[in-house]
Amino acid sequence: MGKVVLVTGVARQLGGRFVRRIQREPDVDRVIGVDAVPPDHHLGGAEFLRADIRHPAIARVLAEHAVDTVVHMDVNGTPLGKSGSRATVKETNVIGTMQLLGACQKTPSVRRLVVKSSTNVYGSAPRDPAIFTESTPPKSLPSGGFAKDTVEVEGYVRGFARRRPDVAVCVLRFANILGPCADSPLAEYFSLPVLPTVLGFDPRLQFVHEDDAIEVLRIAAGEPRRATLNSGTFNVAGDGVLLLSQAARRLGRPTLPFFLPTVTWVGTALRSVGVLDFSPEQIRLLTHGRVVQTTQMRETLGFHPRYTTAEAFADFARSRGTGLLPPETLARTVDRIAAVLPAGRGQN
Template identity: 85%
Template sequence: MGKVVLVTGVARQLGGRFVRRIQREPDVDRVIGVDAVRPEHRLGGAVFVQADIRQPTIARVLAEHSVDTVVHMDVTGTPLGTRGSRGTIKETNVIGTMQLLGACQKAPSVSRLVVKSTTSVYGSAPRDPAVFTESTPPKSLPSGGFAKDAVEVEGYVRGFARRRPDVAVCVLRFANILGPRADTPLADYFSLPVLPTVLGYDPRLQFVHEDDVMEVLRLASFDPRRGTLNSGTFNIAGDGVLLLSQTARRLGRPTVPVLLPAVTWVGQALRSVGMTDFSPEQIRLLTHGRVVQTTQMRETLGFHPRYTTAETFADFARSRGPGLLPPETLARTVDRLADLVSATPSEERT
């Protein structure tokens, strides 16, 4: 008998894509896709079960199908289409994870758990270290939103790992996910015709390509008997970093620097017209940035991303089409303005 894999959050494009990908593995016998709503995309030969992981019925699903591997992808920061409020998202993230872990704890067949998390658990603060490792505590814990949900989710996962030491647990902390099909808040932000930025800040950013997300989830879904010690918590990101100013140039989109106190108002205005989720955690990221170390991803998990951060962003930018200005023209203009600004103080002194 092959593996029986249960995947949560399959109504989202990322979850649906992983379901289709994992079915191609020769060691996989069956795939069970679970979500509270029926997906609009195809799931291949997977069995779809319409179930809300916030409800105890998820335990019955695990038992009925003798699931041995659970891939929990229903931890997210955005509603599915027009459905769901922030309260509903938080309940699914936190209460849903609690119910799922409780069901896994009672299911003797479960031997592996993979959890999709985020590097947002480190927060974004002015006194952050240059690079976060998996063991680096955040200078300031996230105070709300998806980042706080992820911190709580990881706490419950650690508790589950203590209660079920026989289950291999792998937590994947993804950097910002981008790609041609990305539907993340940051992808929405970069799709704006003009990018609002925080005056005086040019944060460092990391990205991971959606194709690499599929591959590392696949790798993490198999146990150490295949020769990979893929249990633990891992930062997942492409090599290198990009400054926010560099991303704007590569998109060919002008920026509008906004004073920090006014950024919240701008975010509210953008949300009111449905353009993007400009949440407080998004604002902190676009102010202070975040960079993580990926040594454990390579040396312990054995995963080497196909795309660097720059290549990931380039692929995303191609999918969004040309911006308002050709990137070369925008780059030259910005460089000239920077030269003028830097030259002004010395001219005044003379």
């Protein structure tokens, strides 16, 4: 008998893609997608159950379908669509995870739990080491927002792992996920025509391509391959880093620096007009940056991302179209100057 996989948060692009991918796995029998709202995209024939993970009814779903693998992807920074509020997201993140873990604990058939977390748990502060490993304690704990949600979610997951030692638990801390259909807050930020930045700071950023995110979730949800172990906590990020200034240039979007105190106002203003969710932890990320070490991911989990940070970003940039200052135009301008310059030099 094959596996029964339950995936939460399938109304999001990434959840939908993962459901479609996991169905093609040979040892997977059934895939059940769960979300509070029906998805806009098709799920490739997977069953969709409209259930809110914040309600205890989720336990019945788990028991009824004898689920053995739970992939919890309903941990998000921003509400789905324009209607949701931050409070609902927080509730889904925290209360939803608590309910889901409680349900898993009561369901003896559950054998494996995969949780999509984020490198947000490390926070970003000037006093942090340049590169975070899985065991680095954050210097300043995130005080609120999505970062705090993920810290709490991971806390509950650790508690669950203690209470159900027979369940293989895998926590994947994703760097910012980018790709043609990513709907993360950072993707929204990079879609702005002019990028507001913090004056005098050039953060280092790391990205994961969404294809790689799907692939690593698949590895974590399946049986471990030989000589690898897919339970534990892993940082997931593409190789290398991009500076924000560099990213903006490659994207061809001009930047507009603000003084650190005023950035918060700009963020609030942008949020209140609904342009994008420029939350405080987002601003911290865009001030101090964050880079994680991925040795564990490579050596223990046995996952090698196909895209580096730069490649993931390039793919994202292609999908978003050109900005106000396309790099090709700038390059051509420089070439033109180069062609003209010796003459100009000669005439003086």
